Amino acid sequence: MHKDIAKILISEEEIAKRSKELGEQISKDYADKAPVFVALLKGSIPFIAELIKYCTIDDMEIDFMAVSSYEGGVESNHNVKIIKDLDRDIFGADVLVVEDIVDTGLTLKKVLKLMHDKGAKSVKVVSLLNKKERREIDIEADYVGFEIPNEFVVGFGLDYQERYRQLPYVGILKNEVYSKE
Ligand code: IMP
Numbered sequence: 001m002h003k004d005i006a007k008i009l010i011s012e013e014e015i016a017k018r019s020k021e022l023g024e025q026i027s028k029d030y031a032d033k034a035p036v037f038v039a040l041l042k043g044s045i046p047f048i049a050e051l052i053k054y055c056t057i058d059d060m061e062i063d064f065m066a067v068s069s070y071e072g073g074v075e076s077n078h079n080v081k082i083i084k085d086l087d088r089d090i091f092g093a094d095v096l097v098v099e100d101i102v103d104t105g106l107t108l109k110k111v112l113k114l115m116h117d118k119g120a121k122s123v124k125v126v127s128l129l130n131k132k133e134r135r136e137i138d139i140e141a142d143y144v145g146f147e148i149p150n151e152f153v154v155g156f157g158l159d160y161q162e163r164y165r166q167l168p169y170v171g172i173l174k175n176e177v178y179s180k181e
Contacts, residue, residue: 002164005171009153010146012168015128016050018145022126023054026096026143034059035094040111041066041084042165043100043157047128047145051098063088067107082114091119100157101129101148105137112139129153129170146170152178 001008035057039048041064048062066084095115102108108125115123127141133150148170154160155167160178 002167002171004164004174004177005155005167006174007172008169009148009151009172010156010170015047015145015156015170019047019050020054022143022145023051026051026126027054027056030057030060030094030096033057033094034061035096036060036088036090037062037096037098038086038090038111038115039064039098040100040107043159044098044128046157046165047100048098051126061088063090065111067111086118089118090115092121094122095120095124097123097125099125099127099141101131101153102127102139102141102144103131103134105135105139108139108141109137128156129158 037048037052037060039045039062052062063086064084065082065086068081068083097108097111097115099108102125112123112125124143125141126143128145130141130144130147131150132147151172152160153170154164154173155170157165158170159165160173164173
């Protein structure tokens with residue numbers, strides 16, 4: 001385990017198992033559709049990579065969008081910026097937004113509005129993690145990997161100041177790592 005991690009919350013094996021279940025469920029739900037999976041950069045990269053291994057939908061596509069709300073720190077500043085927009089037109093498409101974590105819900109609210117403004121026919125959300133205790137907006141993902149407690153987590157795409165994304169598990173960051181600054 002990495003020296004800055006207090007505890008592994010979700011192991012690599014648990015993530016793989018749950019991603020398989022989600023992939024199979026999504027494949028059933030979108031069997032006769034041509035969904036566009038929209039992964040939010042950078043945090044959802046490992047998750048979308050894992051998830052699509054188990055998706056058996058012939059006509060699916062993936063695209064990426066980058067928004068920022070945390071500016072590298074621990075608390076949200078409630079300000080969501082679009083850093084990279086989608087490559088393709090999603091007018092009339094069935095969109096599945098792929099997120100790493102739903103925390104306050106502010107990012108998701110903004111992204112959902114954007115997808116609807118772009119003319120998506122339907123918009124659903126799959127999130128690896130859900131930190132429900134911190135919710136400020138009444139919004140839920142349609143598919144959730146894991147419910148987690150109100151702790152700052154890193155790994156499997158999630159960062160603290162752009163670090164720890166490469167860890168193969170989701171872990172709780174030691175308090176001393178961010179109190180040092
Ligand atoms: P929200 O807008 O508050 O729901 O925040 C969503 C974004 O905040 C996520 O996509 C993450 O990038 C980031 N975030 C929220 N909680 C955590 C955490 O515990 N660790 C790392 N990033 C987090």
